[in-house]
Amino acid sequence: MTVTSTASTAPSSGAEPNGSRPRRPRISKRSVPYLLLAPALFFELLVHIVPMLGGLWMSFLRLNQFFLREWMSAPFTGLQNYRFALDFHGAAGVELFQSFAVTIAFAVITVGVSWVMGLAAALFLQRSFPGRTLLRGLFLVPYALPIYTSVMIWKFMLDRSDGMVNATLSDLGLGGERFWLLGNNAFLSLTVTAIWRLWPFAFLALMAGLQSIPTDIYDAAAVDGAGLWQQIRTITVPMLQPVSQVLILVLFLWTFNDFNVPYLLFDQAVPSSANLISIHIYQNSFLTWNFGLGSAMSTLLLLFLLVITAGYLMLTSRRSRNA
Amino acid sequence: MREPRWFQWVRGVGLCLLTLFTVIPLYVMVTTSVKPLSDVQDTFQWLPSVLTLEPYVDMWSTVRLADYFVNSAVVSLGAAAFSVLIALFAAYAISRYRFRGRDAFRFTVLSTQMFPGILFLLPLYLIYATVGQATGIVLQGSHIGLIITYLTFSLPFSIWMLVSYFDSIPVDLDEAAYIDGAGPVQTLWRVVIPAAKPGIAAVSIYAFMTAWGETLFASIMTDSDSTTLAIGLRDYSTQSTVYWNEVMSASLVVSIPVVLGFLALQRYLVQGLTAGAVK
Numbered sequence: 001m002t003v004t005s006t007a008s009t010a011p012s013s014g015a016e017p018n019g020s021r022p023r024r025p026r027i028s029k030r031s032v033p034y035l036l037l038a039p040a041l042f043f044e045l046l047v048h049i050v051p052m053l054g055g056l057w058m059s060f061l062r063l064n065q066f067f068l069r070e071w072m073s074a075p076f077t078g079l080q081n082y083r084f085a086l087d088f089h090g091a092a093g094v095e096l097f098q099s100f101a102v103t104i105a106f107a108v109i110t111v112g113v114s115w116v117m118g119l120a121a122a123l124f125l126q127r128s129f130p131g132r133t134l135l136r137g138l139f140l141v142p143y144a145l146p147i148y149t150s151v152m153i154w155k156f157m158l159d160r161s162d163g164m165v166n167a168t169l170s171d172l173g174l175g176g177e178r179f180w181l182l183g184n185n186a187f188l189s190l191t192v193t194a195i196w197r198l199w200p201f202a203f204l205a206l207m208a209g210l211q212s213i214p215t216d217i218y219d220a221a222a223v224d225g226a227g228l229w230q231q232i233r234t235i236t237v238p239m240l241q242p243v244s245q246v247l248i249l250v251l252f253l254w255t256f257n258d259f260n261v262p263y264l265l266f267d268q269a270v271p272s273s274a275n276l277i278s279i280h281i282y283q284n285s286f287l288t289w290n291f292g293l294g295s296a297m298s299t300l301l302l303l304f305l306l307v308i309t310a311g312y313l314m315l316t317s318r319r320s321r322n323a
Numbered sequence: 324m325r326e327p328r329w330f331q332w333v334r335g336v337g338l339c340l341l342t343l344f345t346v347i348p349l350y351v352m353v354t355t356s357v358k359p360l361s362d363v364q365d366t367f368q369w370l371p372s373v374l375t376l377e378p379y380v381d382m383w384s385t386v387r388l389a390d391y392f393v394n395s396a397v398v399s400l401g402a403a404a405f406s407v408l409i410a411l412f413a414a415y416a417i418s419r420y421r422f423r424g425r426d427a428f429r430f431t432v433l434s435t436q437m438f439p440g441i442l443f444l445l446p447l448y449l450i451y452a453t454v455g456q457a458t459g460i461v462l463q464g465s466h467i468g469l470i471i472t473y474l475t476f477s478l479p480f481s482i483w484m485l486v487s488y489f490d491s492i493p494v495d496l497d498e499a500a501y502i503d504g505a506g507p508v509q510t511l512w513r514v515v516i517p518a519a520k521p522g523i524a525a526v527s528i529y530a531f532m533t534a535w536g537e538t539l540f541a542s543i544m545t546d547s548d549s550t551t552l553a554i555g556l557r558d559y560s561t562q563s564t565v566y567w568n569e570v571m572s573a574s575l576v577v578s579i580p581v582v583l584g585f586l587a588l589q590r591y592l593v594q595g596l597t598a599g600a601v602k
Contacts, residue, residue, distance in 0.1 A: 032507050036416035037428060039409045040478060047447060047475040048435040054446035121341055124334045127326070135338065137586050139345055144585035146536035148553045149574035153348045156355065156567050162366040164351055196348065208593040228330050250436075257439040260538045267557075278441045278539075286543070291445055298442035305437055 052302075059295035074292070081296035096297060098272060099280040102187065106276060107255040110194045111248060117195070118202025119240075122210050123232065136207075143200035151264040154193040155181070158265075181266060186274040194261050198254070202247060209243030210236070245316045249309065256305065277301055356572035363567040378572040382559075385569055391555030392577070397466050398551060399534035402473035406481055406530040407523060409474065414485035415511045419497065432479045440539050447472065448543055464546035472540055477530035484529075484592075488522035489515060525591035528584040535581055552577050 059081055061074040087093040121139055125132055142150055157164040158180040166177050180189045213236065221231050237244075259278040262270050270279050281301070285294030355363060356378055358371040382388055413432075417425060451462035462468035492515055500510040516523065538553040545551060556573060559566045 030422070033416040033420035033422045033425075036412040036420075036507070040413035040432070040482065041428070043409065043471065043475050044432060044435060044478065046450075047472055048438060048443060049431075051443035051446035051450060052438060054450065055442050058446060117341065120337055124338050124341075135342065139341065140586060140589060141349065141582055142345060144532070144582040145578050146532070146553070146581060148536065148538055148556055149352075149578050150348070152556065152570055152574055153352045156363075156570070157348065157351055164367040167367040196344070204589065204593060228327055253437050257441075259440060260536075263538060263542070264557075278439060281439075281441045282444075282539075285441075285445055294445065295442075298439060301439050302442055305439070309437060 055295045056299055058292060059299045061292045061295075063292035063295070064290045077292070081292045082300070084293060085296050085300065092293070095275075096280065099275045099277050102273065102275055103256060103277040106187070106191060106194070106258075106274075107252055109191055110198060110255045111251045113191075113195050114199040114202045114251060115206075115244070115248060117199040118204075118206045119237075121199075121203045122206040123236070125207070126210055139203055140200045142197045143204070145197065147197065147260045148264055150197045151193060151261055154189070154196065155265055158189050182271055184271075184273045186266065186271040190262055190265060190274040190276075193265060194255060194258065197261075198251065202251065205243055205247045206240060209240045213239045241316075245313075249312060252312075253305065253309070352571050352575060355568055356575050358568045360564075360566065360568055364564070378566075378568040379576070382566075382569040382573045382576075385566055386555060386558040387550075388555065388573055391550055391552045394466070394545075394549050394555075395535060395552040395577075398469045398473065398549075399531050401466065401470040402477070402534040403527050403530040405470065406474040406477045407527050410478055410481035410485055410526065411511065411516065411523070413478075413482050414489055415507070415515060417482070418486050418489035419494070419507075429482075432482060435475075436479050444540060444543060447540075451544070464544060464549055466549055468544055469534075469541070469549065469551070472544065473534035473537060474530070476537065477526075477533040481526040481530060484526050485519065485522055488519045492518045521588075521591040521594070525588045525594075528581075528588045529592065532581050532585060 060076055060078060062077045062080070063074045084090070084092055085096055088097060125136055160166070161177040161179070163180075165180060169175065170177070178185055180186070217235055217239075218231055221235055226234065257278055258276055259282065262274050262276050262279050263282075266274060270276075270283075277297075281294050281297045284297065285291050354369070354371060357374050357376065359373060359375050359377065362368065362372050413428075416422075417429060448463065451468050455461050455463055460467075462471065496514045496518070497510050500514045505513065536553065537551075541551045541553045545554060556570065556577075559570045559573070
C-alpha cells in the first residue's frame, strides 16, 4: 500500500490507484451496528411493538362499530372492558373462562403427545438401518405442508357421516356414524389434527438434540450394567433437557395461540368444545365489532402467557442447575 | 448402545404406527386428487373407481386458482427476500459487534414470537388504514402490506439462526477483508455470506413457508384482488357441493414446492437449531 500521508489536504483528482489508502468512513464506527439493525428494528416496531401498545390502549376504550371509523376519538372507559370480560356471573365471562379451559387442555395434550412421539421417533431412528432416511423425510412431510392443506385433508376425512374415518370405523365393526366436527368430538378432531402437523417439529428438534450427546456416555453406562430403558431415563432424557426446555415452551406458545387449525377445520361454526382462545377473541372482535372488549381479552391472554413463560423458565432453569 | 430384543420389537411396532399415522392422510390426499367428483360425494372408498386427471384440469377454472397462486407467490417471495436481507444485516451486527442494547434487542425480537397474533391483528389493520389515508400508500389489502407483515413473522427465527451460523465463521476472515479496505457491508457481502450459504438457504425456505401458509392475517388483510391460497382454497366449497377432489389436487400442487424445499434444506435447519441450543 502506498503511503499518502501528505496528501491529506491536496484535492484528490481521481489519480489515485485502486490500492491506495481507503477513504475514512464518513459514519462513525460506533453507529455501524445500529445502522445494521435499523431495518429489523423498524419493521418489528411497525408490525409488533406499536400495534401491541395500540391494542393495550384500545382495551381501555369503548370501541365498537359506532366508533370504528373515528377510532381515535372513541370514549375512554377505564377498566370497563376488563370488568366485563372477567365477570364470571355474566355470559361473556363464562364463555371466556370455558374457552380458556379448552385451550389449556388442548395445549397440554398436544404438546405432551407431540413431545413423546417426537422423542420415540428420534430414538427409533437413532441407529442407521435401511429405509431410515426415507422414514425421516416422510415423518417431516406433515410439518412442511402448508397448514391449510393439512387441515383440509383432515376435514375431508372427518367430515360427513360416510367420510373416511366413519367408513373405516364401520368396516372395522366399530360402527355408529359420528359427527366428528360437532359437539364434544370436535375437541378430539382438533387435537389429532394439530398433533399430526406439529409432532414432526418435536421430532426434528429432539433428533438434533440426540446427535449432540456423546456416545461414550452410553458405553460407560453399559459397562456399569445399565439397561437400555435405564440409559434412556438416566442419560438421554436429562441430556436432552436444554433442547426440551426450549422446545416445550415454543410448542406450548404455538398451540396456545393456535388460530389456523380450528378456523380452517370448522369454518365459521366452531363448536364450544374446540373454541380456542384466539378464535374466541377473533369472533368477539370481528363478528360483533366490539374491538375494545377483544383487545382487553387479548391483553389478558398476553399477560397470562408472560407469567407462564417467566414461571416456566425460572422453574426449569433452577431444576437444570440443581441436576 | 447394545439393543435388547424388546427394544427391537418396540421400535418395529412404534415405527409402523407412526408411519401409518403419517401416511394415511397423505394417501387420502393423493388418491382423492385423482378421483371423479361422484366418488368423493359417495361413501369413502380407499381406491378411486376410475383414475382421472380431470381435477388437475378443472381446479383452475372452478376457482381463480391461478390468481391466488400468483398472489401467494408474490407475497411469499417478497416476504422471504426482504426478511432474509434484513436478518442478514441484523445478525451480522449481533454476531460481530458488542454494543449497548444488543441483549435488549435480541430479547425483544425473540419475545415477539410469543405475542398472540390476535393481539396485534386489529391495531395493525387500523395502522395500515391510517397510513393509507395519510400518505396514499395502500397497505391494506395490498401485496406490500402482506409482505411487510409476513417478513416480521420469520425475522426473529431467521436472525437467531443466522447469528449462530455467523458465530461459527472465524472473525479472522472479516479482519482480512477490513485490512483490504472493505467496509462492514462489503465484508458481510463478500466474506460472511458466501461462508453461510447453507444457513441462508435454510432461513429462506423457512421464511417462504411461513408466508405461504399464513391464514389469520390473510383472512382480514386481503381483498378479492389479493386473496392468497390460504383463503382462496376455501372457495372450492360452494353452497351445494364441495369439490373435494379439486381441493386435494390443488392442495397437492400448492404443497409440492414447499415440501421439496423443506426436505432438501432441513439438514441445515437442524444444524442451526443445534448450534443455537448448545450455546
